[in-house]
Amino acid sequence: MSSAPPRVDTRPRTAVLLQQNGMGDLVWHAEYLRLIAGTSSDGQVTLIAAPSVMARELIGHEPWLREVVDFDRRPRRSERRRGRHSGLAGLLRFAAQLASERFERLVLFSDHPARALFVAWRAGIRTRLGYGATWLQRWMLTPSPWIRLYEGPAVASYKDASAFAIAQGWCDAPVVPRLSVRPDALARMQARLAPLPRPLHALAIGASEPFKQWGEAQFVELATLFAARGHGVLLLAGPAEAALARSILARIPAPLRAHVATMTDGTVADSVAALSLVQSCIGNDTGAVQIAAAVGTPTFVVLGPRPPLEHDPQTMRLVQAASLHDIRASDVAAQALRELGLA
Template identity: 70%
Template sequence: MQLQLNGMGDLVWHAEYFRCVAEQSRDGQVSVIAAPTTMARELIGHEPWVREVIDFDRRPRRSERRKGRHSGWGGVLRFGAELAPKHFDRMVLFSDHPGRAIVACWRAGIRTILGFGDTWLQRQLLTPSPWIRRYRGPAVAGYRDATAFSIAQGFCQAPIVPRLNVRPDALARMTQRLAPLQGPLHALAIGASLPYKQWGEDNFVDLANRLAARGHGVLLLGGPAEGAMAQAIRARVEPAQRDRVIAMTGISVAESVAALSLVQSCSGNDTGAVQFAAAVGTHAFVVLGPRPPLEHDPEHVHLLQAPQLSDISAADVEARMLAVLGEGLSGTCG
């Protein structure tokens, strides 16, 4: 089974459908093929339905400044040769551009290849099966397409809200690490995969100060690349409240998921962290700006949209949190 999309949030949207495919597969397991950037081993590698995670290293992040092992048509053929010894019975492609994956399948000797079939050419190359028309509405398409495909193929009967199971070892570590913080906890997702998604340091400082002033604890959550930003934000928090704010940018993805299961809310950029939060049942307040809405979990994903990302203030986020969390946010601690 292969996921074309490259983001961690993309994997979260698909994971429950992958589980459904596994339930109809040999031994109740599947091998998941995904880009290393999805962090699939950290997010779902512990699941009993995952036989293994296989990296399809075609498009590394620009910051890595390297060519992917499976880039180009030569890399695709190499990937197919790597798959051949595994003797897979079928490939399930969650992809709207399956051309390279189909070539890899043929090189690997996989002859049952299920996919969307959205175009005439796809229907000539894929194994005949129920086709779908890709979603072309105003919302983000990835989850909508995965849902339609899974229902059409009989993997499930209705849409499934994305969920993640927390790794027990990571949960134990994060429970211990967060124990010293007093009061309700909130995470701020300060990372951003692309510059236009970045809400900005000033806004995160303002929101951290507002939450800390209520007596709540604040986690500044991101990857190693956000380490300097997290320290800068913390340094600008009012001195009397600074002990309520901690930076957590050096932890693993599995530990980030665990931490998000322990907080009352997660607010910030449209990035993997807010998707993790919603997937473990934590309210996620996504500073989205003018971009297409996310519709996969209206109970836990709360969108803040405006003509420009810069039009959204920390006060706007705080007000939305008050409306959703009510007394859980308005109360203060000593």
């Protein structure tokens, strides 16, 4: 008896382009990338994103991710450099790179995708799915269900991504962002954090913009309040905040410093793992708090008067006031302890 011929995978070879350039933006979209992968060749997608989203560190271990392609068009001002794909010449080079990948479908999470659509056209990608919020987009995109962009008070990115995913049939309701932890990073962080007392609180002291920074003095007071109760504190940030972390630690009363550790030298994957091991995360509105919520850790975002984040109301709590500097460390500590059942 002859065996049946192997089944041919007719699903399209898919790339997904993420417009936003922050780690938190990737966290908000990761579950939608996974769902799109389920409709794609080999159950995988290629992610096209800015280098600043740190995609390889955040989701590079996921089985549904084929590869990450850097779209280096508009670096952040703090990087003080010109992107490799800036300008017409850069876009043409990028289109040639994508053409070699032979993608059959491009999914765009973007509310102004004109440049990306030009690249897709030059790369010969026939199916181009996007929001279709304007007549120009609808002219350049493959006809499909369009969405109306979110105009409410909350941060729009997750709202638009959810509406798009629902319209395309990849899900029937918004999906709460979630991340998995790399096993090797988890083992490293379990060993590194073992000496600290529990409960353990991560303070996300970094900020991508000055207006998001709660301030050194507030973090000193918050860390001191937790350490005085015998709790552990992890001051978590990137290398750019190493001096800030040292300054905060130095201002904590000497007898309490053994309860506090700093981590500014870890990889992004290490930060994901560390945030999965703590009992709470409190910090500025930056990638770390988005990661903390996505790994299921109770998270308190010192947000001030900025637009609310509504993607994970069960895990993420917003600390708001008329001004960021009106938020007192004692009030934040009291709220966190009360909601964690530790008051």
